[in-house]
Amino acid sequence: MTAATRTRLTPEQRREQLLELGLELFAGHTIEDISIDRLSEEAGVSRGLLYHYFGSKQGFHEAVIQRAADDLVAVTAPPEDDDPIVRLLASLAAYVDYVIANHAGYRSLVRAAAGGNEEVRGIYERARGQMIDRTFETPGVEVFIEDTPITRLVVGGWVAFVEDAVLAWCEDANGVSREELVRLVTQALPAIVETLD
Amino acid sequence: MTAATRTRLTPEQRREQLLELGLELFAGHTIEDISIDRLSEEAGVSRGLLYHYFGSKQGFHEAVIQRAADDLVAVTAPPEDDDPIVRLLASLAAYVDYVIANHAGYRSLVRAAAGGNEEVRGIYERARGQMIDRTFETPGVEVFIEDTPITRLVVGGWVAFVEDAVLAWCEDANGVSREELVRLVTQALPAIVETLD
Structure with missing residues (x-):
């Protein structure tokens, strides 16, 4: 069990937590580097968990970029x-x-x-x-x-x-x-x- | 024999003429569409002639884009x-x-x-x-x-x-x-x- 799965969170909170980790990737990497594999390596989150919440590599990638854009509009x-x-x-x-x-x-x-x-x-x-x-x-x-x-x-x-x-x-x-x-x-x-x- | 090969031109003039045809492609196409094949089809110039003057597909492509940029700076x-x-x-x-x-x-x-x-x-x-x-x-x-x-x-x-x-x-x-x-x-x-x- 990784640190991320030990805490008791609702599915929505868990997805949010994973998106936040994705945004940390966005800060320091090019968007080509934002991937389930990279997040799994850097944050110790299982690939299975990421697929569960985002459906596909593409789904995770898009969700992170969309959230980054939403954050920019918000801030x-x-x-x-x-x-x-x-x-x-x-x-x-x-x-x-x-x-x-x-x-x-x-x-x-x-x-x-x-x-x-x-x-x-x-x-x-x-x-x-x-x-x-x-x-x-x-x-x-x-x-x-x-x-x-x-x-x-x-x-x-x-x-x-x-x-x-x-x-x-x-x-x-x-x-x-x-x-x-x-x-x-x-x-x-x-x-x-x-x-x- | 195509129209382009009938005229007596120096090699430099011939290359210039081919570049001018390439620039006509630049005007109306995306740069991805600028190719020896396309010019050969649209202007009736033989592929062999284009290879002779530009060495490779890449060579023709670069020469046209460089000339387009030079023209922009000049005009x-x-x-x-x-x-x-x-x-x-x-x-x-x-x-x-x-x-x-x-x-x-x-x-x-x-x-x-x-x-x-x-x-x-x-x-x-x-x-x-x-x-x-x-x-x-x-x-x-x-x-x-x-x-x-x-x-x-x-x-x-x-x-x-x-x-x-x-x-x-x-x-x-x-x-x-x-x-x-x-x-x-x-x-x-x-x-x-x-x-x-």
């Missing part, structure tokens, strides 16, 4: 605040910290999605879509950016800007501080929107 | 002008027109490079690097953007912004005109740089 949820810049700044600080903490997995997720891995692309595009929609609509507070065809191009492009700048910074900060980076990626959006007037 | 070369915005605007208008004319090939090149295809990635990164360096240094005219670690993050991220916005626009312009797009991607760079002050 970057903007706080309730009337000032759109305050909301954006908090959201991007959380994004930068997420990428720092999950660099290997996140970088490989962005690359796989861009490279046309259809499984990963679907998960990534949904998460990206949720974050983009959130930029336009924040219930109960003033409209920050009007939703038009050209502002959709701006926000989609700005997301690509943020991804590129933050991943490049993670690979070589070159003396730029986390605070300077967060300020840069936050201020870029209103700066680009203002050029449309 | 987007900024004109001589003292005003950095005039230079940038002309360069980006040429970039947008290049992407419109070579949409299928260019999109697949960006995706393959992002997805970690090492052959394509190397060619793409060199072209991207040349275009980024050009943004910092234009001989004989005023310095537009000072070359610092944070402006390197800005320009790299801005290139990702431009790629994303222009490819999204090519897929669905949604009423946004070419002129509005060119103005947007041009003005975005100085707007982001100004936030650094």
